[in-house]
Amino acid sequence: DAGVTQSPTHLIKTRGQQVTLRCSPISGHKSVSWYQQVLGQGPQFIFQYYEKEERGRGNFPDRFSARQFPNYSSELNVNALLLGDSALYLCASSWRQSSYEQYFGPGTRLTVT
Amino acid sequence: AQSVTQLGSHVSVSEGALVLLRCNYSSSVPPYLFWYVQYPNQGLQLLLKYTTGATLVKGINGFEAEFKKSETSFHLTKPSAHMSDAAEYFCAVSDRTGWGKFQFGAGTQVVVTP
Numbered sequence: 001d002a003g004v005t006q007s008p009t010h011l012i013k014t015r016g017q018q019v020t021l022r023c024s025p026i027s028g029h030k031s032v033s034w035y036q037q038v039l040g041q042g043p044q045f046i047f048q049y050y051e052k053e054e055r056g057r058g059n060f061p062d063r064f065s066a067r068q069f070p071n072y073s074s075e076l077n078v079n080a081l082l083l084g085d086s087a088l089y090l091c092a093s094s095w096r097q098s099s100y101e102q103y104f105g106p107g108t109r110l111t112v113t
Numbered sequence: 114a115q116s117v118t119q120l121g122s123h124v125s126v127s128e129g130a131l132v133l134l135r136c137n138y139s140s141s142v143p144p145y146l147f148w149y150v151q152y153p154n155q156g157l158q159l160l161l162k163y164t165t166g167a168t169l170v171k172g173i174n175g176f177e178a179e180f181k182k183s184e185t186s187f188h189l190t191k192p193s194a195h196m197s198d199a200a201e202y203f204c205a206v207s208d209r210t211g212w213g214k215f216q217f218g219a220g221t222q223v224v225v226t227p
Contacts, residue, residue, distance in 0.1 A: 004156075029207050033214070042117075042203050042217030042223075043157070090156055100145045100164060100207050102215065104156040 004093050004105035012111045013081050021076045021108045025093030033102060034066060035090040043090055049074055056066040086112045115161040115206050127226050132191040134221050136138045136204030146187040148178055151201045199225045214218035
């Protein structure tokens with residue numbers, strides 16, 4: 001089975017622009033979580049979605065938003081990009097909301113100039 | 114609130130030597146505990162996890178970790194380092210309600226020297 005996939009792999013944006021990152025979970029998984037990993041740090045939780053509803057949100061500004069589609073894929077949107085948004089964005093899927101076992105994708109490397 | 118502390122941001126070991134990576138957590142209730150490995154330009158791969166039961170857990174690639182409730186620790190070990198173990202290692206916790214929200218440590222970069 002295919003693992004978690006994310007697109008694009010790399011992205012370069014300018015300050016003030018908007019970006020959309022995409023994630024496809026493992027087949028059969030209904031929960032998707034997003035994490036931001038700034039260089040040299042551990043991943044920070046941004047959102048969890050389960051059955052197309054937001055089920056958890058980390059300490060991130062409203063510029064960050066996400067959604068989950070009927071096929072359980074997900075998009076993360078970031079508006080009004082700041083230099084500090086440069087990071088590796090990781091998507092993780094699990095088969096249900098309360099599952100403690102998450103599978104991570106390879107990430108999208110976002111660079112804001 | 115939960116927190117995770119990994120002691121040592123960089124660890125250098127000789128090939129064949131013991132690998133020991135330290136992780137301490139802070140939580141009012143023992144959480145689920147995890148170790149992940151991240152190779153350059155890749156996502157996170159689960160090494161092992163502790164949820165319930167035996168406190169010594171074995172994972173992939175010869176790694177194991179022991180949950181010590183009295184010390185609030187979950188240290189990762191491997192008896193004999195291999196060059197392929199060079200990577201960044203993250204300890205993570207999740208509370209037992211699930212919610213898919215992991216709290217990660219800052220990571221420990223492991224360098225293996227010949």
